[in-house]
Amino acid sequence: MPPPGPPDGTDPAWLPPAAFRAIGSRRTLVRGGGGPLVETVFGEVAGACARFGGSVARGGATADVSSYDLVLDVGGAQGDDESFVLRRDAEGGGPTTVTAASGRGLLYGLFHLVRLGEGVFQGRWEPEVHRPALPLRMLDHWDNVAVHPVMGQVERGYAGGSIFWVDGRARHEPQRVRAYARLLAACGINAVAVNNVNVHETEAHLLTDRIGDVASLAEEFRAYGIRTHLSVSFAAPVLLGGLASADPLDAGVREWWADATAAVYDVIPDFGGYVVKADSEGQPGPFAYGRSHADGANVLAAALEPYGGTVHWRAFVYDHRQDWRDRSTDRARAAYDHFAPLDGEFAPNAVLQVKHGPMDFQVREPVSPVIGAVPRTRLAVELQVTQEYTGQQRHVCWLGPMWSDVLRFRPDGETAVGQLADGLVGVSNVGDGPYWTGHPLAQANLYTFGRLAWDPGADPLRVLDEWVSLTHPDAPDALVSGLHAVLDGSWRTYEKYTAPLGVGFMVQPGHHYGPSVDGYEYSPWGTYHFADRDGVGVDRSAATGTGYAAQYAKVWADVYESAESCPDELVLFFHHLPYGHLLRGGSTVIQHIYDTHFDGVAEVEAAREVWASLRDLVEPGRHARVAELYEEQVRSAREWRDQVNSYFLRKSGVPDARGRRIY
Incomplete structure (x- = not known):
């Protein structure tokens, strides 16, 4: 059984040894058939028990389970059945049991137990059938x-x-x-x-x-x-x-x-x-x-x-190999x-x-x-x-x-x-x-x-x-809440300080890192935003544009066809709109661009401070690496904000309604 990470110290990610404490401190029976995946399961449990003082045994399909806390029960199938059943008949202190038809299902059942931790050995668990939705x-x-x-x-x-x-x-x-x-x-x-x-x-x-x-x-x-x-x-x-x-x-x-x-x-x-x-x-x-x-x-x-x-x-x-001047050709x-x-x-x-x-x-x-x-x-x-x-x-x-x-x-x-x-x-x-x-x-x-x-x-x-x-198996509440604070909304924060309203591709060509509003605008790649003095966005309507909106079933084609019904977050993907167009959210297109780019930077700066506050709760090397990367993220977010906002100020001639300085 390999250790939970390569020998060169590569981070073991979400499987540090402590995650297996609940299993490793119990008496476990692996019962039923064999095969390579069952051997993997047995090795995982044995390694955990060696660390945390538990024990693991093998037994046949009819082996007595009364002296065990955990029973991993597998049939003889070696096929692709990936399902397993979890249950615990706790009235008399009976064991927690995972039953699977194959070693593959047993392996997934084991990792599910690791996710559940101590709670799976407490109370009564009615039989739960687990199987993947996608094969x-x-x-x-x-x-x-x-x-x-x-x-x-x-x-x-x-x-x-x-x-x-x-x-x-x-x-x-x-x-x-x-x-x-x-x-x-x-x-x-x-x-x-x-x-x-x-x-x-x-x-x-x-x-x-x-x-x-x-x-x-x-x-x-x-x-x-x-x-x-x-x-x-x-x-x-x-x-x-x-x-x-x-x-x-x-x-x-x-x-x-x-x-x-x-x-x-x-x-x-x-x-x-x-x-x-x-x-x-x-x-x-x-x-x-x-x-x-x-x-x-x-x-x-x-x-x-x-x-x-x-x-x-x-x-x-x-x-x-598209011609940017040909608006009838649409990569989408x-x-x-x-x-x-x-x-x-x-x-x-x-x-x-x-x-x-x-x-x-x-x-x-x-x-x-x-x-x-x-x-x-x-x-x-x-x-x-x-x-x-x-x-x-x-x-x-x-x-x-x-x-x-x-x-x-x-x-x-x-x-x-x-x-x-x-x-x-x-x-x-x-x-x-x-x-x-x-x-x-x-x-x-x-x-x-x-x-x-x-x-x-x-x-x-x-x-x-x-x-x-x-x-972080032993994370205090402050670390849990801190990680959620920096991760939960981070996608929408990134969206705010980069490309607005679904328009996309305002990146440096080639390596795709950092802003370049016109980086792909006159290229053959078909990735255009068509910003001009009057507005921005791609007309993909059926009535006046490329017809892309009509590729959807009617329930969505009708929504995307009109700028009035199209969701704000996608409106420039489907429509070329004037800068003064009033979005469903109540802001104009140009003011939305300004506001979100300022807001995005502020949110990254706040997240950096949250991460700094977790210094004593995270392994020092990990904390230092993330802190270093937050400095780059803040720098880059500011660069995005300044380049995008100044570009659209020059294009539109419309100042920020809040009077903020745009570089």
């Missing part, structure tokens, strides 16, 4: 095997280098990978892709001659019930197989994929499948052969089907236009992986209309846990409330996104830095992602409570 709960690593000259070791990574790869080779640090697998399993994640969706030459070879490196990672993930996936290039038959074509309808191409996939399963029998980015931002795809994305996905799905594998086909497809429309007509044409083991919004992980976007438009297609919603456009793990920005809003959104007015989806996929925010996620408080985003993937309807504030209690 696919996955993290995608945008890790490069070799350092990319532009994107570095981890594309859009802000926590150091890759934990899997270094200098063009595998790191071969199994203890670190095993500790990471443990963290993921503790919040319910069951799948991981280990390389960048932008598959460069070195990554491409992981599919064939370097598959042994992937197999070594899969061995460590397997111990915690996590299936390993691989990002592959659509052009692999050409790049790796020497074929003249990657045409998905070519028999030779189909045979190549079948043979390559069989070779993968020879060394990784529980391999999860492929992740594919095609016909997007320069990546090859089926359009080169006049084929559809369903054609492209299905050739890989056919190769994976005999082994139970899945192809995750990303819907991030758009024209990235692209995913729907490409994929909605293909509904029902994808194979059963193909999953369409759709970004939660129509653009690119901005601090505020509407929910993608694709999610409600493909009822006959398996769908996974993609979130960005790494903070590319939300402060890059230098700013505190807990994204739980945003993700919860997305998952509770009802595209048809009735069924929530979390009920329509088959899975939730997050772009990982993990690296080899000393806190896993760069910013120590960014750990909360990773944990929250996993818990919302297990239960999309969960209250994010309760999930944050879990993270706080697991990261």
